[in-house]
Amino acid sequence: xxxxxxxxxxxxxxxxxxxxxxxxxxxxxxxxxxxxxxxxxxxxxxxxxxxxxxxxxxxxxxxxxxxxxxxxxxxxxxxxxxxxxxxxxxxxxxxxxxxxxxxxxxxxxxxxxxxxxxxxxxxxxxxxxxxxxxxxxxxxxxxxxxxxxxxxxxxxxxxxxxxxxxxxxxxxxxxxxxxxxxxxxxxxxxxxxxxxxxxxxxxxxxxxxxxxxxxxxxxxxxxxxxxxxxxxxxxxxxxxxxxxxxxxxxxxxxxxxxxxxxxxxxxxxxxxxxxxxxxxxxxxxxxxxxxxxxxxxxxxxxxxxxxxxxxxxxxxxxxxxxxxxxxxxxxxxxxxxxxxxxxxxxxxxxxxxxxxxxxxxxxxxxxxxxxxxxxxxxxxxxxxxxxxxxxxxxxxxxxxxxxxxxxxxxxxxxxxxxxxxxxxxxxxxxxxxxxxxxxxxxxxxxxxxxxxxxxxxxxxxxxxxxxxxxxxxxxxxxxxxxxxxxxxxxxxxxxxxxxxxxxxxxxxxxxxxxxxxxxxxxxxxxxxxxxxxxxxxxxx
Numbered sequence: 001x002x003x004x005x006x007x008x009x010x011x012x013x014x015x016x017x018x019x020x021x022x023x024x025x026x027x028x029x030x031x032x033x034x035x036x037x038x039x040x041x042x043x044x045x046x047x048x049x050x051x052x053x054x055x056x057x058x059x060x061x062x063x064x065x066x067x068x069x070x071x072x073x074x075x076x077x078x079x080x081x082x083x084x085x086x087x088x089x090x091x092x093x094x095x096x097x098x099x100x101x102x103x104x105x106x107x108x109x110x111x112x113x114x115x116x117x118x119x120x121x122x123x124x125x126x127x128x129x130x131x132x133x134x135x136x137x138x139x140x141x142x143x144x145x146x147x148x149x150x151x152x153x154x155x156x157x158x159x160x161x162x163x164x165x166x167x168x169x170x171x172x173x174x175x176x177x178x179x180x181x182x183x184x185x186x187x188x189x190x191x192x193x194x195x196x197x198x199x200x201x202x203x204x205x206x207x208x209x210x211x212x213x214x215x216x217x218x219x220x221x222x223x224x225x226x227x228x229x230x231x232x233x234x235x236x237x238x239x240x241x242x243x244x245x246x247x248x249x250x251x252x253x254x255x256x257x258x259x260x261x262x263x264x265x266x267x268x269x270x271x272x273x274x275x276x277x278x279x280x281x282x283x284x285x286x287x288x289x290x291x292x293x294x295x296x297x298x299x300x301x302x303x304x305x306x307x308x309x310x311x312x313x314x315x316x317x318x319x320x321x322x323x324x325x326x327x328x329x330x331x332x333x334x335x336x337x338x339x340x341x342x343x344x345x346x347x348x349x350x351x352x353x354x355x356x357x358x359x360x361x362x363x364x365x366x367x368x369x370x371x372x373x374x375x376x377x378x379x380x381x382x383x384x385x386x387x388x389x390x391x392x393x394x395x396x397x398x399x400x401x402x403x404x405x406x407x408x409x410x411x412x413x414x415x416x417x418x419x420x421x422x423x424x425x426x427x428x429x430x431x432x433x434x435x436x437x438x439x440x441x442x443x444x445x446x447x448x449x450x451x452x453x454x455x456x457x458x459x460x461x462x463x464x465x466x467x468x469x470x471x472x473x474x475x476x477x478x479x480x481x482x483x484x485x486x487x488x489x490x491x492x493x494x495x496x497x498x499x500x501x502x503x504x505x506x507x508x509x510x511x512x513x514x515x516x517x518x519x520x521x522x523x524x525x526x527x528x529x530x531x532x533x534x535x536x537x538x539x540x
Contacts, residue, residue, distance in 0.1 A: 002130055002136060002137050003136070004138070004176070006143075007030075008035075008104070010514075011037060011489075012515035012516045013140060013515075013521040013524075014521070016517075016519060016521020017140060017525040018346075019521075020522050020529055022138060024042065026100055026101075026131075027104045028112055029104065032047075034514075035056070037493065037511055040492050041349070044347045047068060050068050057089035058087065058088065058105075059105050059106065060080055060087070062085075072493075076108065076504060077504055081111070082115075090115055091115060091121075097126055097129075097131040100131055109167070116173050128175060136174055138178045139178075141167060143163035164183070164200075168210075171211055178237065178239055178531060179213060179238040182233055182235055183233065183234045184234065188201050188219065188234055201236070205236060205238075205267070209267065214241060214244040214267075214268045218234075218284045218286070219232065219285040220233055220286045221287075222520040224286060224303070225300065226304045227482075228484070229450050229452075230449075231453050231520070232453065244265070248265070250535065254297070256295055256296055257298070263282060297530040301524075315450055318447055318448075319333075319447040320335040320336070323465075325357060325477065325481070336481065339484050339487075339518070345486075349490075353477060355477065355487070356477040356490065356508065360472065367472065368415050370473075371471045374444040374471070375410050376388070386399060386403050388440060391436055404429060405425065412427070412428065412431050413471060419468060442460055442462070443461060476491050476512060484518050485512070491511060493507060496509055
């Protein structure tokens with residue numbers, strides 16, 4: 001089996017799919033910074049030192065190929081366009097199937113689609129043939145999702161919302177057997193456009209139906225595949241019509257799935273006749289459609305959902321993921337051993353859990369605030385809400401004596417970094433007054449639970465451990481562990497960014513936060529592989 005990866009990011013989905021048995025044909029990623037990580041781990045190419053970079057091609061750049069350092073620092077939005085004064089390793093060279101195989105194309109999917117539409121240097125024919133291997137089994141990817149995210153602006157007009165359509169255009173030209181699209185749960189919530197509700201996921205499903213693909217839409221959660229994060233995600237598995245017919249014909253003994261296929265088929269057939277209105281296609285939720293996920297080929301997506309015989313949750317916790325990183329004396333959990341043994345490097349990369357594990361310098365005031373967040377996690381919801389309101393309103397809401405008294409039971413940090421072992425009520429109130437903040441997304445992780453979904457900004461979460469040195473943000477390695485990246489996987493480029501650079505730079509923390517967890521990629525890969533196995537059953 002083979003696959004093409006679009007919106008590849010730092011490579012989490014590709015790692016999972018390859019572990020499931022899919023061989024990478026070509027990957028595409030817009031960000032040079034994320035591309036640096038993908039190339040290092042998937043192609044054994046170090047873009048920063050120009051080593052083994054033969055398989056990395058820029059679709060469009062304002063710099064020549066020999067000026068690799070400037071290409072890595074380039075704003076990709078400025079580089080986009082395929083104009084005559086831009087350099088293009090793809091447009092300017094007739095790359096062979098051998099040169100393209102297992103390569104990374106850095107640049108915009110919009111530009112790549114233009115080259116395919118023109119069949120530039122025979123590119124479309126090469127892609128459609130699976131680089132000479134017959135055809136493409138799978139095209140996968142997660143289009144940028146900030147404008148769909150409930151944590152973001154939710155801007156219907158955002159240009160990023162057009163990228164799922166570009167994904168559909170690519171699939172329509174290349175005609176893989178299956179297309180796999182991943183996105184945030186926010187894509188399921190409607191936008192209000194001129195007083196009417198607009199469902200982005202439904203429009204995406206219609207776009208793929210117009211390209212001759214039958215969509216199956218599901219809502220899953222990475223915590224149920226063994227990732228240490230509560231990470232709900234929308235998934236669309238779109239199957240080419242002829243492949244879908246073979247799949248539904250050959251499928252046996254899965255009545256729950258057959259019902260889903262029948263509904264998707266009706267939607268597909270209606271899409272050819274009328275402009276469909278919302279409501280004629282359902283998405284299936286891992287939280288409510290238990291039998292569908294447990295009794296069909298979708299079962300890899302719920303491996304960790306059920307409880308053990310002694311009624312304990314099988315979910316992987318933050319402590320499972322990162323506790324051994326605090327000290328060499330702490331043994332690795334079964335989770336760490338699993339990701340390091342199952343998700344293997346093609347190039348024999350060595351495990352080094354200290355890579356990307358540099359502690360960030362937090363000010364005394366930030367550490368004092370993080371210590372308070374650790375304590376808030378111990379309080380009742382109403383007590384926590386009272387403290388948060390007090391901080392947000394600069395004390396205008398007031399705070400009760402009961403909450404102050406509760407906080408005197410724990411040690412605190414003041415803004416000079418001094419540890420208050422047994423703080424008085426007056427000292428507690430003084431610390432609270434010194435920590436006013438409008439920011440309400442920060443929290444302390446809970447050791448015995450999966451991490452929250454939003455972790456792309458490093459300052460949003462602090463460590464759960466209450467030793468004095470652990471009032472701090474997570475390291476990149478800790479974030480990667482939570483996302484199920486193995487320790488051999490090195491995250492490259494800048495650690496963080498800020499200001500106007502945030503509009504186009506994708507530093508290490510953001511790369512990890514945006515990634516598809518490799519274990520989720522593995523589970524989705526198993527599902528897609530099972531579909532293809534059914535399709536190829538009895539194939540002469």
